Amino acid sequence: MRSVTRQRRWPRRTLAIATSALAAGAFLVAAQAQPGEAAPPAVPAVADQVPQLVEAGVTGGPASVSAQAASARSVCATGAQWLRVRFTELALRGNDSVTLTGSRAGSFTLTARHWPGKAFHTRAFEGDCVRVTAALSDPASRFAIDSYQAGDRPLAEATTTVAAVGDVCGSSCNQTAPLIKNMNPQALILAGDNAYESGTASDYKNNYDPHYGQFKSISYPTPGNHEYKTSGASGYFDYFGARAGERGKGYYSFDVGDWHFVALNSNITHSTGSTQVTWLKNDLAASTKPCTAAFFHHPRFSRGTHGDDTSVNPFFQTLYDAKADLIVVGHDHNYQRFAPSRPDGKRDDVNGVRQLLIGTGGRGYYKFDKSSAAEQEAGSTNTFGLSKLTLTASDYRSDFVPVSGRTFTDTATGKCKKGVSSPAFSLGTSPSSVSVKPGGTASVSVNVGSTGGFTSATTLSVSGLPSGVTGTISPSSVTPPANGTATATLTLSASASASGSATATVTGSSGSVSRTANVAVSVGSGGGEAFADDFETDQGWQVDTAGTDTATSGKWERGVPEQTTSTYSKQVKQRGDPTSGVNCLVTGRAAGSEYGANDLDSGVSSMTSPAFTVPAGGKLTFSYTFAHGDNATADDYLRLRVLDGTTPTTVFEKLGSAAEVAGAWQSGTADLSSYAGRSVRLVVEAADASTPSLWESAVDDVRVTA
CATH class of the missing domain: 3.60.21.10 (Metallo-dependent phosphatases)
Known part of the structure; x- marks a missing residue:
């Protein structure tokens, strides 16, 4: 379905944000235009010959420019689901920049490289306003906005x-x-x-x-x-x-x-x-x-x-x-x-x-x-x-x-690899399975992740709990930072007569957008899945929690790995195909300019999970891959450790050797039964610990079950 859009073009001196860097960094807004004054012509260049869009369907008056502060303005269209802003001038010098942020989702920073001397429409930003924030220090930096395009249907429907x-x-x-x-x-x-x-x-x-x-x-x-x-x-x-x-x-x-x-x-x-x-x-x-x-x-x-x-x-x-x-x-x-x-x-x-x-x-x-x-x-x-x-x-x-x-x-x-993120926010729970004893309580982390610059308040609720179990989420509303994560805690309380099991639904709502995540809740002495992470959402793993990591590059991160292949051995070193979804834990996810550009270098990197309680007979399962060149040694490693309080214990280890090893996904297990009933965390470590060598590691689909 094609989204109905309207394009508004403002008289040059009426609604254009014509700004420059002054001595005090202030903005100038041009004077009121006379009635009937025509909009400026488009820049006569092939690169800006955009087909005219159908204009209808957005209610309200002309777009407004509000002087909320000396450093920001907003372009608004009442009732719009999204806006594209048209710049007639963008001349930024040095490190000066202009940041555009949708009132609902989306953010983009314009710099000196972006279309100097050309009129252009930006990408679309979700919401009925686009906030324009300039950081200008050079007196020669300028920009001007004269029009916008808007749609009254969701951006995903704007085809x-x-x-x-x-x-x-x-x-x-x-x-x-x-x-x-x-x-x-x-x-x-x-x-x-x-x-x-x-x-x-x-x-x-x-x-x-x-x-x-x-x-x-x-x-x-x-x-x-x-x-x-x-x-x-x-x-x-x-x-x-x-x-x-x-x-x-x-x-x-x-x-x-x-x-x-x-x-x-x-x-x-x-x-x-x-x-x-x-x-x-x-x-x-x-x-x-x-x-x-x-x-x-x-x-x-x-x-x-x-x-x-x-x-x-x-x-x-x-x-x-x-x-x-x-x-x-x-x-x-x-x-x-x-x-x-x-x-x-x-x-x-x-x-x-x-x-x-x-x-x-x-x-x-x-x-x-x-x-x-x-x-x-x-x-x-x-x-x-x-x-x-x-x-x-x-x-x-x-x-x-x-x-x-x-x-x-x-x-x-x-x-699109750089496309507008959808949904505007993600929702996840950790662990995804929990047991609560009659008369007892249990906790689950609820993680709201921002994508595409989303920064709106998100209301949280839970439903579908077993008989006799109630749930409270605190805080009940969170606002994640742009491209970051906010966390709330779901506290489950079981009455003395509570029984059974159910898959509960946690719902996050922001405006007309809702997302759900499931958590399996059982009443009894324990069992089921105590912790699970496929890394498709941010469940709270942290890098270098002890502050002792020494690696200078290729540190652990959650993300989409880019495949790399050795120029010499022709072996795949970093896999680009997680075992599920698109994300995993990986040492230096980007491929870089060559296969060894973002591998782990010069020491140890670690990543620590959120805490969870190990069930009776606890078993850890996971997928892993590691690869190295023929200059690796036994001092290089991939390890999984259990952190019990401040005491780490290695439960899985792969060491390097003086041989070419290609990346290949494998299954790993570890017995955690000795930690039953204890609150622990997992630590994933990798090291390029002796002479500099090529080392790549990744971990996916971590689960702790009874």
């Missing part, structure tokens, strides 16, 4: 549609053009070879324009090799004009909704360090959008007649490094969907970029007669059609739509 196709006209583009009309997209991206045979002015006039010319106002093209059969692709640049970017270059960028699109030219110089690739790096760094797609003609991966093209690897590598999400290409006249991958073709479901080859606009068919370094997930060699991209602030869906009379379809979905 935009983009049609994508390459290798178009062709003798059969009369079949694909109606598909675009039926889609009614906000943009049409063209992956090259748009007008056969040679992209001449005549080819565009006679072959392309009669069918695709009706979409010129929403078209964003890139040239193919056939365009360059005409000197300098002059027919292409003449036909599309400014929409094709600077003549002779043909690369540019633009935004659609919460997506940043980059059009590249694979027919001119695009080697590492070239002007085009340098521009691409800078453009991606300047973007404020949470999701990124690129399109160009020659495919990095293809099983079709042309095969893999390693010459575009600098494009792919730059996009991969910037955590881009989609690449659309053409050249081979068929449809191919590839798994998210690295530039070398290895599958990477965490950080990989998905390539869609859509050479099905209307020019012949090519067979699958080549192998590819990447994993093809779907394909067709006999169907013309387009891809319909349905885009939100956090994910995408790609649907291949065939021409009339054909039946092949394909659907793929994915999450």
Whole structure:
């Protein structure tokens, strides 16, 4: 469902926040405009040619700018679920910055790298206001806001549609053009070879324009090799004009909704360090959008007649490094969907970029007669059609739509790597299973985690407890810090006659958003699951609680691990595939510039769990992986210890050796029965303790059961 939005543009001197750094760091708000004064024109650059959105559905007057304090203003639209703010000027110097925070969720800090000299819309922020906080010290720093876009439906429902196709006209583009009309997209991206045979002015006039010319106002093209059969692709640049970017270059960028699109030219110089690739790096760094797609003609991966093209690897590598999400290409006249991958073709479901080859606009068919370094997930060699991209602030869906009379379809979905977090907050309990004796009490930690900058009060309640058991949560409402965690305590009290067991539900509510977490409660002498953590939520593990850790890098953290592979042994060292979910405990989760960039170095790192009571016959189970190079020694280790008061006892240990060891998930166990009835904590330790060596460790799915 497409979210109904309205865009408000304010007169330049009425509602623009025109600010600069003065001697005292104060803000200037421009004077009242005269009635009827027109809004400033958009910056005339291809990179800012955003399709106009439908404007309706938000009630209330014009957006307001409130001078709540000298250091902050707010842009508000009554009744809005989300806002995008439009900057007409952003000129920040040095370390000066402007931070935007949604009243409900979302935060982003603009710096000197973000779109200097260009008008642009920011990413969307949840809520009916966006707070604008500036930290300016340089007198030359300035910014100005003149308008906003707003939606009256939740941000997750705010979709935009983009049609994508390459290798178009062709003798059969009369079949694909109606598909675009039926889609009614906000943009049409063209992956090259748009007008056969040679992209001449005549080819565009006679072959392309009669069918695709009706979409010129929403078209964003890139040239193919056939365009360059005409000197300098002059027919292409003449036909599309400014929409094709600077003549002779043909690369540019633009935004659609919460997506940043980059059009590249694979027919001119695009080697590492070239002007085009340098521009691409800078453009991606300047973007404020949470999701990124690129399109160009020659495919990095293809099983079709042309095969893999390693010459575009600098494009792919730059996009991969910037955590881009989609690449659309053409050249081979068929449809191919590839798994998210690295530039070398290895599958990477965490950080990989998905390539869609859509050479099905209307020019012949090519067979699958080549192998590819990447994993093809779907394909067709006999169907013309387009891809319909349905885009939100956090994910995408790609649907291949065939021409009339054909039946092949394909659907793929994915999450933006830098997308708006959803939900706005997470909810977890620790432990997830607890026993309470008749007449006794037990405690459970309730953790409310902020995602996407969420900083709103969250009310907590519990229901579904066993007969005779009551629950009280204190405090009953918590407000987590932005991208942090707030904790409350659920106290369970059992009457003398309490009995039975049940799965209780803890509910967190903030506005219209609710989240739930379960905790198994049993009445009796004990048993069940005393502690469990799959690390998908923050349950309160702490780094270096004793203050004695010595590691200088690669310290333990909870997060999404990025896979690394040794350049020399070709072994996977850090796994990128936790045994459940996407998070685990890991030493230095980021891959870095090379496989040893963020491994554990120069000492010990530890992470300690929250306290829990060990049941009778307690058993610890967990998953673990460790890996090292051939320069490791027995002084390097992965350990799990039980902390009973201040006394640590090692219950599991893996030592290093002078051999290459690849990362592999394994199962570990330990007998905790000697701690029955005692409140203890677990300590996960890793050490690179002697001479510097490569060491990677991870732990997942920790459970203590009876």
